Amino acid sequence: MIYKNSTVQFDVNSEIKRSISARIQFSTQDIGTAKLTFKLIKDDIPLPISRATHGKLFMRFADGSQIYVNTEIEDALEGVIFYVLTSEQIKRYGIVEAELYVNYDNGQKLSVHKFSFEIDRALVDQDIVPVAEYYIEDFETLKAAIKDMAADAETILAELQEKFEDLDNIETKTGAQEKADAAEAGAKAYTDEHAAKIDNPHKVTKAQVGLSDVDNVKQAAKADFDSHVGNKTNPHAVTKAQVGLSNVENVRQASKTEFDTHNSDTTRHITADERTKWNAGQLYKLTDDNGGRxxxxxxxxxxxxxxxxxxxxxxxxxxxxxxxxxxxxxxxxxxxxxxxxxxxxxxxxxxxxxxxxxxxxxxxxxxxxITDADAVVTWQSPTLLNGWKQYGTQKVQFSKNALGEVELIGSITGGTIGFDVPAFTLPVGYRPLQMTHFIGVASSLGTGSTPQYHRTQIATDGTVYIQSCSNTVNPNEFITFGFKFKAA
Structure with a gap:
């Protein structure tokens, strides 16, 4: 939309304020484009405009007509509101006196500032006579406006009576009286006819009188309603128990606006999915926020x-x-x-x-x-000493399992047998808790078929000694190992 925009900034405070000329001039041809924009400041910051805040604008035109209308929100956070003059209002040329108000749902009201602006009469509109129009905000204002219209009618009738009384000077009293009576009757008939009209001759809308949210339902007569409301004797003798309120305290109830505001608060209220998630959640933290240890x-x-x-x-x-x-x-x-x-x-x-x-x-x-991985062991071969060598493919090897047991297998040959002559040494971690002796199979070469054996010692420092052999003919032909011990 294209507007002839004008912006006025008002500071909402209690300082003395004079009505100011806003230096705004519209033309009677600014139809649908004359836009009044107001930026409200309080304590040097924008005054926030919420759904509980209503900007009201009162304007008195040069022809005597006046309106009291709602403004619209342009930027709630920056406190910017506006009003676009209607095609009927822009025709009322001359100086317009105005005042801006801010009303709140809780009953608080603020007078912001008085100001004035001008509507210039366009050349093309020189022959248009503006018609006074009144916008009414509520029933009481409507009643007062009707009374004012009746008073105006009575004033007009009085003025007509005075004018017709002057006719006594130019004609007979009877003739003048007849004319005056006829004029009075005509004026009264016109006034009565206009007052009796219920078809809204001025085409006033609900929005214009601030009743856009009111349902079109039949209301009680004002007198009947006032009479019933004023009856404080409980004419129907209704008790709290009869209406199911025996346990309800006499406390102030929330208004519809307060209820709607609370009902739409998604921070205080949870969804069914959120409730299910909470009910199934941890009673206390088992992990970090990211689910880790x-x-x-x-x-x-x-x-x-x-x-x-x-x-x-x-x-x-x-x-x-x-x-x-x-x-x-x-x-x-x-x-x-x-x-x-x-x-x-x-x-x-x-x-x-x-x-x-x-x-x-x-x-x-x-x-x-103990896992399957623990069952896998690594076999190692020791360094042989004092002439001992590996016997064929049956190499001497050692390993340690997950239980800390050292196993020694394989065969050696050709070395020196003796109590102080080591055959090899086991590394740290593969040594016994205390000195250990084992009996193993030895070669029977030269002794027929008689089984032979050897005696082996393993010291705590890992030294392995082949101390003796029962085969005295070929004692070092081969010596075999096949035993376990607990490592230190």
Missing amino acids: TQIPDGTDLLTLPSGLYYAVSNKIINSPDPNAVEWFHYDVSTNNTRKTIIVTATANPKRWFGTIHTDGSFKGWQRF
């Missing part, structure tokens, strides 16, 4: 944590299953408050542990899970 602060006792998923460096917390490990461990804690038990599963790939706190509060220690 929570890092345990250094020095935390693992056995004091509530149910949840955690992680930490093993040697920086208390009661970790492997307190010497400097790797990251993952912990799953499950707490049963009814039986006062805590079940903790700890993981440091590929190792896993399980621990329980009993109902008596005692910790039962960590138990290691």
Whole structure:
């Protein structure tokens, strides 16, 4: 839309304000384009305009007509409202006196400022006579306007009577009286006819009188309504119990506007999907906000944590299953408050542990899970000493399983047998808790078919000695190993 726009800024305060000339001039030909825009400021910031705020504009035109209308919101946050003069209003040329108001649903009202502007009479409109028109906001104003119209009619009749009384000077009193009576009757008939019209001759709309939201329903007569409202004796003798309000306190009820505002508040009210999500949600946080595990602060006792998923460096917390490990461990804690038990599963790939706190509060220690991966071992071959060599494809090898058991297999040949002559040495981690002896199969070459054996010692420093052999003919033809022991 194209408008001949004019913007006036008003500061809403209690300082002395004189009616100002807004330096605005419209033409009687600015039909549908004469737009008054107001920017409201309070305390140096824009005055917000909400649904509970109504800008009202009163205008008194040069022909004596006056209107009281609602403005429209252009920018609620910046406090900008506007009003576009109608095609009938723009025809009332001359100086227009106006005043802007702000009304609130809670009953508060503000007078913003008085101002004036001009409607210039276009040349093409020189022969148009403006007709006074009144816009009424409510019933009481309508009643007052009708009374004013009746008073005006009486004034006109009085003036006519005075004029006709002057006719006594130029004609007979009887003739003048007859003319005066006829004029009075004609004026009264016109006034009565106009007052009796109920077809809205001026085409006043509900929106123009501020009743756009009022339903077209039959109302009680004003007198009947006032009489009934004024009857404070409860003529029907209705009790609170009869209307089902025996437990209702006599307190102020919310207005329709307040109810609608509350009903449309999506922050206070939740949807069915939100309620279902909340009902199925966690009673307390088990993870971080992103669903991940929570890092345990250094020095935390693992056995004091509530149910949840955690992680930490093993040697920086208390009661970790492997307190010497400097790797990251993952912990799953499950707490049963009814039986006062805590079940903790700890993981440091590929190792896993399980621990329980009993109902008596005692910790039962960590138990290691053995997995398929733990069953896979790595075989190593030792460095042979003092003339010993591997025997064919049956090489001497050693390994350690997940239970910490060292297994020694294979055969050697050709070396020196003796109590202080080592055949090879096992590395750290593969040595026994204490000195250990084993009896193994030896070669029977040179002794017929009689089985032969050897005696082997493994010291705590990992030294392996072939101390003796029952085959005195060929004692070092071959020596076999096939035994296990618990590593230190």
